[in-house]
Amino acid sequence: MRGRDEATFCNTREFFKTMMRQYELVERVSRYNPACDEGLLNKAYVYGMTKHGTQQRASGDPYFSHPLEVAAILTEMRLDDATIAVGLLHDTIEDTDATRSEIDKLFGKEIGVLVEGLTKIKRLDLISKEAAQGENLRKLLLAISDDVRVLLVKLADRLHNMRTLHHVPPQKRIRIAEETMDIYAPLAGRMGMSGIREELEDLAFRNINENAYNAITERLKGLREQNKELIELVQGELVERLREVGIEAEVKGREKAPFSIFRKMERKAVGFEQLSDVYGFRILVNEIEDCYRAVGVIHTRWACVPGRFKDFISTPKQNDYRSIHTTIIGPGRQRVELQIRTQEMHDIAEYGVAAHTLYKDLSHATNGEAPHDVKPAFKTDSHAYMWLQNTVKALTQSGDTPDVTALDIVENTKLELFQDQVFCFTPKGRIVSLPRGANSIDFAYAVHTDIGDTCVGTKVNGRIVPLVTELSNGDQVEILRSPAQKPVPVWENLVVTGKARAAIRRATRAQVRKQYAGLGRQILVRQLELAQKSFDENILRECLPTIGVTDLEEMLARVGRGELAPSLVIEAAHPDLKQATPKAAPARVNPSEGWFGLGSEALKFRIPGLSKRLERGEGAPVPIRGLNSDLPVKFAPNGGAVPGDRIVGIVEPGVGITIYPIQSDSLSKFEEMPDLWLDVRWDLDGDSDAFYPARIIVTAMHEPGTLAQVTRIIGDSDSNIERIELLHGASDFTDMEIDLRVRDIKHLNSIISEVRRSAVVSSVQRING
Secondary structure, eight states: OHHHHHHHHHHHHHHHHSSOOHHHHHHHHHHOOTTTOHHHHHHEEEEEEEHHHTBBBTSSBBBBBBHHHHHHHHHHOOOOHHHHHHHHHHTTHHHOOOOOHHHHHHHHHHHHHHHHHHHHTTTTTTTTHHHHHHHHHHHHHHHHHHHHHHHHHHHHHHHHHHHHHGOOOOHHHHHHHIIIIIIIIHHHTTTHHHHHHHHHHHHHHHHHHHHHHHHHHHHHHHHHHHOOOOHHHHHHHHHHHHHHTTOOEEEEEOOHHHHHHHHHHHHHHHHGGOOOOEEEEEESSSSSHHHHHHHHHHHHHHHEEEOEETTTTTTTTTTTOOOEEEEEEEEGOOOEEEEEEEEHHHHHHHHHHGGGGGHHHHHTTTTTTTTTTTOBOOOOOHHHHHHHHHHHHHHHHTTTTTTTOHHHHHHHHHHHHHOOOOEEEETTTTEEEEETTHHHHHHHOOOOOHHTTTHHHHHHEEEEEOTTOOOTOOBEEEEETTTTTTGGGGGGGGGOOOOHHHHHHHHHHHHHHHHHHHHHHHHHHHHHHHHHOOOOHHHHHTTTHTTSSHHHHHHHHHHHHTTOOOOOOHHHHHHHOOOSSOOOOOOOEEETTTTEOOOOOGTOOOOTTHHHHHTTOOOOOOOOOOSSSSOEEOSSSSTTTBBBEEEEEETTTTEEEEETTTTTTGGGGGTTOOOGGGEEEEEEOOOOOOOOOEEEEEEESSSSTTTHHHHHHHHHTTOOOEEEEEEETTEEEEEEEEEEESSHHHHHHHHHHHHTTTTTTEEEEEEOO
């Protein structure tokens, strides 16, 4: 045992010899920030090394090597002193006896807040069960939105952990790699940090699918040797052509990353040999004007591949990425992908929000030297940071809504993280960035939630098109609106943006809640009438604390959903009212059907002589307008009802009002519950063009062409068939059960008569719901 301890000590001592020293760290920072606080960096270095002491990593290296490497990565991003210090200290609260108050005292509150934020993130498990994952993801984004430097340190921390992941046990290795691929790499991309995103993706890819990674890297190695001379030829010719017209440019060849190649092969279902853009070139120039001049020179010399020109300078991506992309048929008739940008654009493309530091702007203004009396500070006006703030705002709103699930949070955030963009324009010329695959509904919600909620149609480039038409780069989109419109629930499955999906869900839930509140109001009005009391909102508001509800509409909705017994509300509002029957049994839910079971509450208030009142037409019928009532109304299954039928409404807590024709056999099961019955009537305009469900059963000859004849008659009668089921009876006859849509009872009877006249039909009968 002693020998192994001595070996570990020797290894640790040797490693400390190779570790970056204090002065080396300070020199790294001083190269890009001469005004750096050497005292702060030295103190953080010594404090971190002392606190971690003899702690070791899974590799056997001293633990302090990890925070030191994190700080080194942060210096490559050219970050400020406080962020470098946080990199050195980020594990102290979590893994040592250091406390937040001690760090505040030694290094200031700013650094203390950042270190504590990183400590909270480290405790999150983003690959845990989905419900926990949603809440953890929300906490992560909330933490990094307070100060984006928390994210930068966390990404550096994750990058070094991924570089040393081979020391971790295999099962844990896969979990960490999946977490990196799902959360941290997309976050880095959204923050514009393409360099870190690509490295995180490749490191995760290597651990998740090692065979595919090795296969692609082997193919790249062979291709690299094969194209070495071609790459040098292209680089030289590009530099020469640009120099001839006075453009100083640096041309760099770049190789597509293994994971990027794998993803494209999967997306396009092609083999490695079919990829034509494995190699590309970046052309770095001095000024924006030089970017466009370079395009002119290149396109004059070489043919441009149609459809492969993109200008992200005039229309930057949401993560602030700016560059011109073009593909040419270059030397040797090879397709060559080019990216043309300035050095500043390149810095932002590689480091994203990390490139937005104040001292860099000052260094440009002072011939490359930042003033010694100015401390760097982050700018917060980048599009990437604004996206983060908007995403967090949406998540905060969602988290305050009880019926928004953790899965909604995960789904909406990942939708925002993973999508590429297209750029469209409003009629006034405003640019709207959307994920690829978005349609006009997404566009409407991207402009404003109210526009999305009232959207009824769209014009794309001046032509009226379906709302679900996929938008393309450069489309001008005009949204047609109506104040009477409400979001259709099916839209949720048609949109691709998290914002649109969340807004549609909120609107749908609000509509459902309004419907249940209306149903609850009707139930309470009826029950209060039976108790000889009037419905008074002021009295009901006064009793809300007794019931344990803070909002009147929510209380009514709970009554409508069957979650709150109306007798409890009435007793709270009128304590003097005595109920003779026992307390209600709680409503129960049948998960397989989604229907609420009826407790004894349904028997509590009876309407004496209800059937006689219905016969005489007494009472105030509830007007309905098909399925468009303010109450949650639906038609009975197995045929429903059509205008012209005498109808009855059955109030079912948790379900709503179901409309039955008065002759329906299904009403027999409600005979002992008369207080559920509502006298309802059709309230339709004479010229209504709505269609309603009906069911007929046709007995016809069992011979070829019979089904075609029956369906043709129904179609010629201006009706739409929704379902046909063949119920084989005798060998020479077949029963056809047909669900169709009709305007009214007259229309239905006309169809039945026409079908009955057919020579192949024996009988036709309507089935009542």
